[in-house]
Amino acid sequence: MAPTNQQARAAKAKVVSGGKAPKARVQRYLNSQESKIKEGAKSTVLLKGTKCSHAMGHVLKDLRAMLAPNAKLLAKKNQIFAFDSEGQMSLEFLTTKNDCALFAMASHNKKRPNNLVLGRTFDRQVLDMIEVGVTRFKSMEDYGGKVPKKRIGSKPLMLFLGDIWEQNDNTRRLQSFLVDFYRGDPVEKLVAQGLDHVMVFSLTEKMNPVTNTSVKTIHQRTYFMKLKKNPDGSSNTPVPFLTPCGPDLDMMVRRDQFASIDLWRAAMKQPAAAKKKKVKNQSTNMFGETIGRLHMNKQDIDKMQGRKSKALRRAEKMEAEEEKAAVERELESEQKQIGNEFKRDFGFENDN
Amino acid sequence: MGSKKKKSSKKKQHSAPKEEKEDQVDYGATVDAFFPGDDSSAHAEEEDVPVEKGDDDDNDKQGDEGTDEIEDDKKNDEPSDDDEEEEDDDESLEEEEEKTANQTASSLVMMDSEEPCSFDLRNLTAVNSHPLHHESLYKNKNDSESASKKKKKKKQQEIPAEDEKLTINNAAQVLNEEYLLQKATEGCTQLIHALWQLPTERSDAGPMVHLPTYDKIPIPRVLPPPPPKAETKWEKFAKERGIPLNKEKRSRKVWDEATDTWKFRHGYDKANAKDNNWPIMEVGGTDDPYEDPWQKQRDAKFARTEDNRQNQMKNQERAGVLPKGAARKVLKSRTESRKAGREGGGNAGLPVGVPVDMTENKLRGQASTLAALKATQKSTASMGRFDKPVEGEPERKFPVSKKKRKYMAESSTGKTSGKGEQERAAKVLQTVLHGGGVETEKARKKGKLAKGVTAYDYEYDDGSNKALFQKKKGRGGIGKNKKMTKKRIK
Numbered sequence: 141m142a143p144t145n146q147q148a149r150a151a152k153a154k155v156v157s158g159g160k161a162p163k164a165r166v167q168r169y170l171n172s173q174e175s176k177i178k179e180g181a182k183s184t185v186l187l188k189g190t191k192c193s194h195a196m197g198h199v200l201k202d203l204r205a206m207l208a209p210n211a212k213l214l215a216k217k218n219q220i221f222a223f224d225s226e227g228q229m230s231l232e233f234l235t236t237k238n239d240c241a242l243f244a245m246a247s248h249n250k251k252r253p254n255n256l257v258l259g260r261t262f263d264r265q266v267l268d269m270i271e272v273g274v275t276r277f278k279s280m281e282d283y284g285g286k287v288p289k290k291r292i293g294s295k296p297l298m299l300f301l302g303d304i305w306e307q308n309d310n311t312r313r314l315q316s317f318l319v320d321f322y323r324g325d326p327v328e329k330l331v332a333q334g335l336d337h338v339m340v341f342s343l344t345e346k347m348n349p350v351t352n353t354s355v356k357t358i359h360q361r362t363y364f365m366k367l368k369k370n371p372d373g374s375s376n377t378p379v380p381f382l383t384p385c386g387p388d389l390d391m392m393v394r395r396d397q398f399a400s401i402d403l404w405r406a407a408m409k410q411p412a413a414a415k416k417k418k419v420k421n422q423s424t425n426m427f428g429e430t431i432g433r434l435h436m437n438k439q440d441i442d443k444m445q446g447r448k449s450k451a452l453r454r455a456e457k458m459e460a461e462e463e464k465a466a467v468e469r470e471l472e473s474e475q476k477q478i479g480n481e482f483k484r485d486f487g488f489e490n491d492n
Numbered sequence: 493m494g495s496k497k498k499k500s501s502k503k504k505q506h507s508a509p510k511e512e513k514e515d516q517v518d519y520g521a522t523v524d525a526f527f528p529g530d531d532s533s534a535h536a537e538e539e540d541v542p543v544e545k546g547d548d549d550d551n552d553k554q555g556d557e558g559t560d561e562i563e564d565d566k567k568n569d570e571p572s573d574d575d576e577e578e579e580d581d582d583e584s585l586e587e588e589e590e591k592t593a594n595q596t597a598s599s600l601v602m603m604d605s606e607e608p609c610s611f612d613l614r615n616l617t618a619v620n621s622h623p624l625h626h627e628s629l630y631k632n633k634n635d636s637e638s639a640s641k642k643k644k645k646k647k648q649q650e651i652p653a654e655d656e657k658l659t660i661n662n663a664a665q666v667l668n669e670e671y672l673l674q675k676a677t678e679g680c681t682q683l684i685h686a687l688w689q690l691p692t693e694r695s696d697a698g699p700m701v702h703l704p705t706y707d708k709i710p711i712p713r714v715l716p717p718p719p720p721k722a723e724t725k726w727e728k729f730a731k732e733r734g735i736p737l738n739k740e741k742r743s744r745k746v747w748d749e750a751t752d753t754w755k756f757r758h759g760y761d762k763a764n765a766k767d768n769n770w771p772i773m774e775v776g777g778t779d780d781p782y783e784d785p786w787q788k789q790r791d792a793k794f795a796r797t798e799d800n801r802q803n804q805m806k807n808q809e810r811a812g813v814l815p816k817g818a819a820r821k822v823l824k825s826r827t828e829s830r831k832a833g834r835e836g837g838g839n840a841g842l843p844v845g846v847p848v849d850m851t852e853n854k855l856r857g858q859a860s861t862l863a864a865l866k867a868t869q870k871s872t873a874s875m876g877r878f879d880k881p882v883e884g885e886p887e888r889k890f891p892v893s894k895k896k897r898k899y900m901a902e903s904s905t906g907k908t909s910g911k912g913e914q915e916r917a918a919k920v921l922q923t924v925l926h927g928g929g930v931e932t933e934k935a936r937k938k939g940k941l942a943k944g945v946t947a948y949d950y951e952y953d954d955g956s957n958k959a960l961f962q963k964k965k966g967r968g969g970i971g972k973n974k975k976m977t978k979k980r981i982k
Contacts, residue, residue, distance in 0.1 A: 152814075156814055156815070156818045156821075156822065157821075157822070157825075174715075174718065175714075175715035175716060175717060175718040176715075176718065177717065177718065179713055179714055179715075182714060241714040260712070261714070262712055262713065262714065262715075262716075263715055263716055264715075267712060295616055296616065297616045297617075297618075297680060297683055297684075298615065298616060298617040298618070299609075299617070299618050299619075299620065299675075299676060299679040299680065299683065300617070300618070300619045300620065301620050301624055301672075301675055301676075301679070302620075302621075302623065302624045303621050303622060303623040303624075304623075305619065305621065306619075306621055315619075315709060316709050316710050316711060319612075319615050319617055319709050319711065320711045320712070323615050323616070323617075323711075326614070326615075326707075326711075327703065328702065328703060328705065329693070329695075329700040329701065329702055329703065330616075330700065330701050330703055331695065331697045331698050331699070331700050331701075332687060332688070332692075332698070332699065332700075332701045333697075333698045333699075334697075334698075335616070335684075338676060338680050340672060340675070340676045340679070342624060342629075342667075342672065342675075344624065344629070359667060359672070361669075361672055361673075361676065363673070363676055363680075365680065367684070375688075376688065377684060377685050377688040378684060378688075379681060379684075380677065380680045380681055380684055381677075382673060382676055382677050382680060384669070384673065390667075404712065406716065407712030407713055407716075408710055408712050408713070409713075409716065409717060410713070410717065411717030411718065412720075413720075
């Protein structure tokens, strides 16, 4: 029951005007609903539109089974027209209050039979919406009781078949949407043995020569997967064996409303803190030891003072004395020369 | 029988030869499967056993796969076979062998034409961007279903294709499920292979795979990233001076000397609490003996909590969470209300009989009487305009109606005092052209203008507004207008 923006503002104003802060339990819940650096699984709210057929209700039930425990199936029928601004406001409200980011609304009328509107929100606002007509549905029940079912909360492996997925921006968005819808909890580490089902999405396109429009159909098939040991033992990698287990949906894409570029960019923006910090100047050698790297300033070895010892000091002393003596000798010789010159020039010696 | 072979070709569940290997290790069960122990699974009799499509990219040998799955799937799949349109149960061995021969041949072919997929391992997704083979993708309904004998056909929740216009030529076109399964198995095998190349670590539940930290397929967030936490005044100071903050180091519990127990550091019944609440208090050196020491304690505590609250609010103001001046306002209102409470209420100072809305000024004596007089004089239908003034009463002043426009007449001397009409018109024009200027800036700073088209400016009416419940129009609806719930109706 996250507060809508209006309610949040009113609550803040109340606190500012000196009102009491909410109870600790309420505050904890509110803090849990605030934006986090790393986000967890997205919840889905499954609802019915103005009129919903029995089969479509069954579709929602199957979706809930697939997405459990992150799905909430609402019982009442809602007068919501998804592609209307009012309808979008209602959907935003419902997703906010149920703490969900994804929604699926099933309805049935003459113009759009077996309609399913799938959508996702960002910042409590509708981001993308896809309206789809279900042309074929085989539920998990229809496959019978003996077919093994996936465990609740297990992550699906997903496979996209066909080249139309990469055709244009819209289909790529659609692909991202389907992955987002079904992927579950985004984890860092995964116990690979827990993988037990695969969802396969194929996209086909049919041209209607009369109206010259194309209709895209998404074929969703779910298979129960059992991993078996590779018999030749050449690799540790197991081998999957698939059994169709349902639900299988053939969905005809009717309308879509994808987010504008600005909103999409805002939604894709990741916090700086989430980026993994690069560890520099560290490496591991083949023995598993950590090797570090130091960067030093340039050192002029000649001008540096090394360690002093007695012998070296003595040597230095002797050198200094020798030099002194040499200098003295030179001076003397110079003096002598000067004296000789003086004598030469003036005839007598210089006695000062 | 021939048609049977065609259909039940590549699905693994059909393979039900009677030979069963009891010593096969079921992969899914144990950790051991990751570590090649006894390779008892690799055995002969390959040729007789049907082969799985997808495995072939990994190993060149065909045919031993089937043995592993026999035990489990035999139980699982036979009833489920009925649900598949082309399925039959209970096939004899001879048919199997024929099938397998076909399969091994075809499987060889499949291996060559394997399509490499691209992966997004964080989302456990593989994308096979090769175009789907249309001929094998679709099959004609008439072709398959009429031929096979269906023993038990469970009800399928078939929702017929509603838009006939779109299925002109493809009225009976149904997808070939086997082809999809085959493709699925191929892709799945590749994906599993890719996943197993990732670094692993051991854990209680089994080997854990370290998934990459980035999404290849872009997935948006639910909420925008949280703004970085602003530094409080103390944190800033401590950083400058190099004082350690001790945020994580302080333990919640502290050893209490008095009771020899571990007690919480803060809050109710905290450790090492200085208990000052004795019935008799000693008068200290500098204390005033006529002062109430308990009141003094209470005042001191109040002052401390108020300071703490103030500092917290100021930090929030600096961070931008609260508007500027909020802390001061709250402090003012709290001190006032405390003072009023102490003095015995807001109306304590005024004499009885004075209208209550005059408590603002809190006048006394003559001033209060005069104010009361003024108020009563105004409370007539004509706001006191036409009442007879009493002798000695000062002249009554009536506020000039703002509704009447003042026309600034241009004087004959040409000097215009104040703003002429031309200047005022020019000012209006400027506001229209350049959006208000100083005033809008002020308003924007105060936060009165919408900042943009984000959810935070979105005035969504979620029905919690009281005004919506108003049944009566005008001032009559404002009063006791509660929503008529079932309880109230009773």
